[in-house]
Structure formats: structure tokens, C-alpha cells
Amino acid sequence: MKKIVLFALGMAMSMTTFAQDEVETTISADVVSNYIWRGQDLGGVSLQPTLGIAYKGFSLTGWGSVGLTDPTDTKEFDLTAAYTVGGFNIGVTDYWFNAGLDPAGRYFKYDAHGTNHVFEANVGYDFGVASLQWFTNFSGNDGANKDGKRAYSSYVEAIVPFKFASVDWTATAGAVPFATDFYNGWTSGFAVTNLSLKATKDVKVTESFSVPVFAQVAANPCTQKAYLVLGFTLIP
Known part of the structure; x- marks a missing residue:
């Protein structure tokens, strides 16, 4: 699996059509009332910073999350290497969570049977009116299937973006296709785990500074839970 991912990244990096020509840097931070990820409730009020660079379609991004009100909320630090050309994208993410197989929560512990890291491959395509993404865990602290073996959780x-009443909207539908205990505690097979509708609008603070504010309604049909999230993004 690792060889396949590396080969695909190499092929994608050789294609520069439609790629950007200058190095771009991303610095931002979201503050959210609730951390909801793929239909899972991972914590309350959280700060989620992003730092990334991109060049000719290739990007390296660091993303994190830390709870602001509850010390037991999920702490997370993710590193993603990705490539985009035209509508096609491919990437690999190294997720680190403070909870996992290592009770001490050490970041630099990569032992196959004692790490809190999860390694995931992603491939997708943006058709313009909608995009489709597939994610699969291929190493690290993955879930197990019905036989107790690595589930390669997927x-x-x-995602469908649209504009309505001067507001940017995003409709999302997500599902877990195979049995795994990685998502929502346990899914015995195909399960719809994420249905959400998000609205974003820039709030003007000064003549030269505005803050994107968003609200999101999210539901997980598998666990029969629903959430209302409010947040804003700080971009220097």
C-alpha cells in the first residue's frame, strides 16, 4: 500500500499543468464551539490552527486542535502532503491524537502496536459542481474489522458548494463503507455517518479586515446524534 501511494504521488508531481507558479503560505486559525469530525464528537470549544505551504500543486500542511474549556478534549496534530492538478487530488496524512495505544501520548512513538499515529491515504476529484473524496487508513492505530484484523478503515x-442569499454554503454527505471500530465506536458495514450543511459569511470589522463566520448543522444517522456548530476563522 505504501508503495502504491508513493508511486501515485510521484506520478502526480510530474504533472504541472494548471499548477500554481509561486510559493504560497497559509496561516489561519479556526475557533469552533464544538469539534465535529466526520460525524464524531471530539470535543467542545476548540482552537484549530493551520500552517501550510504550497508550490506547483504540491502542498505541505500542519493542522491541530486543542480544547479551550475541557482538558479532556481531543488534542490533535496532523501533517498532510498532497498534490492537486486540475480537479484531481491525492495525499497522505499523518494524524496524531493524544489518546491511542500509547498511554503517555508521546508524539515520536511510532511503534506499530503502541502508537497514537494514524496514517491515511486520500484520493479525490473536484468536478466543479461537486467533489468526491475517498480516505483509507493504511498504517498506525487503525480500527479492527469483524475478525479482529486491521480494518483499513475508510x-x-x-461535497457540494453553492451560493444562496449572499452566503457561501457547503452540503456534505459522508459514509463508512466497511466494518470498523475506528469510526463511532463500531460500524458493522456500510453506514452513513455524516450529513451536514454549513454556511459561511465574511463579517467586516474594519475597511481592510473581515472575519469569516460560519454555522454548521451536522447529523450522524449511524449514532442518531445531531450538532449545531458555530465558529470563525482568523487569517492574518
Whole structure:
């Protein structure tokens, strides 16, 4: 699996059509009332910073999350290497969570049977009116299937952006296709785990500074839970 991912990244990096020509840097931070990830409730009020660079379609991004009100909320630090050309994208993410197989929560512990890291491959395509993404865990602290073996836990998601009443909207539908205990405690097979509708609007603070504010209604049909999330993004 690792060889396949590396080969695909190499092939994608050789294609520069439609790629950007200058190095771009991303610095931002979201503050959210509730951390909801793929239909899972991972914590309350959280700060989620992003730092990334991109060049000719290739990007390296660091993303994190830390709870602001509850010390037991999920702490997370993710590193993603990705490539985009035209509508096609491919990437690999190293997720680190403070909870996992290592009770001490050490970041630099990569032992196959004692790490809190999860390694995931992603491939997708943006058709313009909608995008489709597929994610699969291929190493690290993955879930188990019905036989107790590595599940190669997967998640597939369709995203539809649109504009309505001067507001940017995003509709998302996500599902877990195979049995795994990685998502929502346990899914015995195909399960819809994420249905959400998000609205984003820039709030003007000064003549030269505005803050994107968003609200999101999210539901997980598998666990029969629903959430209302409010947040804003700080971009220097």
C-alpha cells in the first residue's frame, strides 16, 4: 500500500499543468464551539490552527486542535502532503491524537502496536459542481474489522458548494463503507455517518479586515446524534 501511494504521488508531481507558479503560505486559525469530525464528537470549544505551504500543486500542511474549556478534549496534530492538478487530488496524512495505544501520548512513538499515529491515504476529484473524496487508513492505530484484523478503515465523502442569499454554503454527505471500530465506536458495514450543511459569511470589522463566520448543522444517522456548530476563522 505504501508503495502504491508513493508511486501515485510521484506520478502526480510530474504533472504541472494548471499548477500554481509561486510559493504560497497559509496561516489561519479556526475557533469552533464544538469539534465535529466526520460525524464524531471530539470535543467542545476548540482552537484549530493551520500552517501550510504550497508550490506547483504540491502542498505541505500542519493542522491541530486543542480544547479551550475541557482538558479532556481531543488534542490533535496532523501533517498532510498532497498534490492537486486540475480537479484531481491525492495525499497522505499523518494524524496524531493524544489518546491511542500509547498511554503517555508521546508524539515520536511510532511503534506499530503502541502508537497514537494514524496514517491515511486520500484520493479525490473536484468536478466543479461537486467533489468526491475517498480516505483509507493504511498504517498506525487503525480500527479492527469483524475478525479482529486491521480494518483499513475508510471514509467516502461528497461535497457540494453553492451560493444562496449572499452566503457561501457547503452540503456534505459522508459514509463508512466497511466494518470498523475506528469510526463511532463500531460500524458493522456500510453506514452513513455524516450529513451536514454549513454556511459561511465574511463579517467586516474594519475597511481592510473581515472575519469569516460560519454555522454548521451536522447529523450522524449511524449514532442518531445531531450538532449545531458555530465558529470563525482568523487569517492574518
